[in-house]
Structure formats: structure tokens, C-alpha cells
Amino acid sequence: xxxxxxxxxxxxxxxxxxxxxxxxxxxxxxxxxxxxxxxxxxxxxxxxxxxxxxxxxxxxxxxxxxxxxxxxxxxxxxxxxxxxxxxxxxxxxxxxxxxxxxxxxxxxxxxxxxxxxxxxxxxxxxxxxxxxxxxxxxxxxxxxxxxxxxxxxxxxxxxxxxxxxxxxxxxxxxxxxxxxxx
Numbered sequence: 001x002x003x004x005x006x007x008x009x010x011x012x013x014x015x016x017x018x019x020x021x022x023x024x025x026x027x028x029x030x031x032x033x034x035x036x037x038x039x040x041x042x043x044x045x046x047x048x049x050x051x052x053x054x055x056x057x058x059x060x061x062x063x064x065x066x067x068x069x070x071x072x073x074x075x076x077x078x079x080x081x082x083x084x085x086x087x088x089x090x091x092x093x094x095x096x097x098x099x100x101x102x103x104x105x106x107x108x109x110x111x112x113x114x115x116x117x118x119x120x121x122x123x124x125x126x127x128x129x130x131x132x133x134x135x136x137x138x139x140x141x142x143x144x145x146x147x148x149x150x151x152x153x154x155x156x157x158x159x160x161x162x163x164x165x166x167x168x169x170x171x172x173x174x175x176x177x178x179x180x181x182x
Contacts, residue, residue: 006059009034010043011066013092020057020084025124028057029150033169037148038067040165040176041118045069048117051140053105053133058085060120060148065097073099073116075108105129109136117142122150130155137161143180150174 006028008016020026029037037060046068052061055074064072076082082102089098101108106129119141123129130151137147138160146164149155154166154173160180167174 004028004057006057007031008059008063008066010038010063011068013062013066013094016066016092018058018062018084018088020088021080023056023078023081025127026056026078026081027124028059029122029174030169030172033150033167033172033174034059034063036167037174037176038063041146041148043067045118049073050118050120051075051116052120052122053109054121054123054129055085055100056081056122058088060122061098062088062092062094064118064120065092065094069097069118071097071099073101075101075103075105077102077104106132109133109140112140115140115142115145117145119145119147121147125152137177138179141179145179147177147179148174149177 004020005017009031045064048069050064050069050072052074055076061072061074089095151173157177161177164178165176
């Protein structure tokens with residue numbers, strides 16, 4: 001496995017390093033963007049249930065667990081990346097807080113019968129998956145919950161979504177939407 005690394009920036013796993021293989025379209029959320037996101041979400045995610053639809057390196061999901069999320073469902077389609085996620089969960093000792101599924105995110109979203117407090121949506125930029133999954137986000141997110149979206153140019157979500165915060169870093173646009181009124 002190539003020695004790609006990303007560091008957890010806060011919480012109980014702060015400074016721990018996650019290793020993952022190189023794959024087309026896999027680009028971990030940069031430290032600066034994750035720091036901004038978790039400032040927006042609040043540093044303490046105690047009790048929250050999260051879903052990371054395109055887990056990749058695991059940076060967003062493991063960061064959420066590090067900050068107290070009760071449970072994080074991480075979906076990853078690629079076999080090598082999935083195994084790296086499994087190893088990371090073991091190395092961090094957080095297997096009980098992580099539900100790993102080797103699955104296609106689009107199929108999962110269409111068939112999902114559960115809702116989350118926080119959904120991370122960060123597909124490969126050139127995949128076209130963002131536009132296909134965005135209309136299904138309301139079913140996947142509890143009212144008052146949030147969806148974090150990372151993309152090349154930003155998206156618009158229709159009601160019941162409200163854009164709460166947004167930013168850019170290099171080629172990345174990141175947005176936080178609230179599902180309905182809090």
C-alpha cells in the first residue's frame with residue numbers, strides 16, 4: 001500500500017495518523033477545511049450519529065468519532081480503501097463506534113431506511129455522483145440535522161435545506177446545509 005497519510009486534528013485521537021492507498025478520485029479533506037467544518041459543527045459531537053457516504057481515507061468519519069460521535073457509518077466501494085478503513089478503526093481502537101460497509105453510496109442512499117444527525121457527502125469531483133445523491137439527502141438526514149458537501153464548485157439544495165455556511169480552499173468548495181429549521 002502506498003504511504004498516503006492524513007492526520008486527525010482534534011479530539012481524543014488528535015495527531016493520530018490514518019494511512020490509505022492511492023486511488024483515482026480519492027482526496028482527503030484538507031486539515032484547514034476539516035478544522036473549519038468542525039468549528040461549524042461544534043467541537044463536541046457527543047451522541048451524534050453520522051454517515052460518511054464516501055469514506056475514502058476516513059478523515060471525516062474518524063474525526064467525528066474523535067470528537068465524541070456515538071456512531072459513524074462509513075461507506076466505501078473500493079476494496080483496498082475499505083481494508084485501510086478497517087485497519088484504521090482497529091489501530092484507533094474505535095471499532096464499536098464505526099460501522100463499515102463496503103457498498104455503493106448511491107445504492108445505499110436509495111435504499112436507506114435510517115436517518116442521521118450529520119451526513120458527509122464528499123464524492124470524487126468528476127464522478128457525477130453529487131448531483132445524483134443530493135436529491136435523496138432529505139431521507140438520510142434527520143430534521144434539524146446537517147449535510148456537509150464538498151465539491152469542485154458548490155451545489156444548491158432545495159427546500160427543506162438551508163445553506164448555513166460555506167467556504168473555499170483552493171479547488172474545493174465546502175458547504176454546510178441544515179435540514180429544515182432548528
